[in-house]
Amino acid sequence: MTRPNELGELMLDPDEAQRKMDQWAAGLEEKAQRYAAAQERTEELRLTATSSDGAVKVTVGADGGVTALEFGNKARTYPMEELSRQILATMHQAQGGIAGKVAEVMQESLGDEDQETRELMIGTLRSRFPEIEEEEPTASEPPPPPPPSASTPPPSQAPRERRHEAPDDEGNSPW
Incomplete structure (x- = not known):
């Protein structure tokens, strides 16, 4: 900031000391404004x-x-x-x-x-x-085919076989 001899000179000339401090403060204010502008622009990214x-x-x-x-x-x-x-x-x-x-x-x-x-x-x-x-994406499995259109008839389903359970099993069903 100041050289060793300059400090003594500033003490002898209070006006010069005030001018240097004002310059320093203005420099800090200007720097703070630049940093605030950078922060604002960064937040908008x-x-x-x-x-x-x-x-x-x-x-x-x-x-x-x-x-x-x-x-x-x-x-x-x-x-x-x-x-x-x-x-x-x-x-x-x-x-x-x-x-x-x-x-x-x-x-x-x-x-x-x-x-x-x-x-x-x-x-x-x-x-x-x-x-x-x-x-490129590497899918673990290919995407499923698109759903059938309204004009495509649904695939026929085979009739399900009915299973009859013994009366003892009815009380053990979790459903």
Whole structure:
């Protein structure tokens, strides 16, 4: 901030000391405004990813939280386990872009100021939300065929065989 001789000079000239303190305070206020603007822009960030087949679309905020979840018609054909896997994979894909977007906002708002703090923050985001390359989904089983249309008659069913139980079994039925 000041050199050893400069401190003595400032003590001799109170007006110069006041001017330097005002400059320092103005610099801090300006820096606080830039950081507030960067924080505000970061809080407004939204990143969206869509599964390769369009079944799932996930939007996340800069904190990684899901802000929107949408399903395409293809999602109806997936078994629940596969749909869950698609949701998580797509969410992780969206989250993988958080560190890069926050780094862009900080660069635009702060320039090269405070590199150490920025690197620490971006490093933390990268460890929480690593970038994930989009990959083709590998379904554990193919999606079921679409439901029959109204013009398709339902498949015929064979008559069921009736089973007669002994009277002793009636009291043991859990149903």
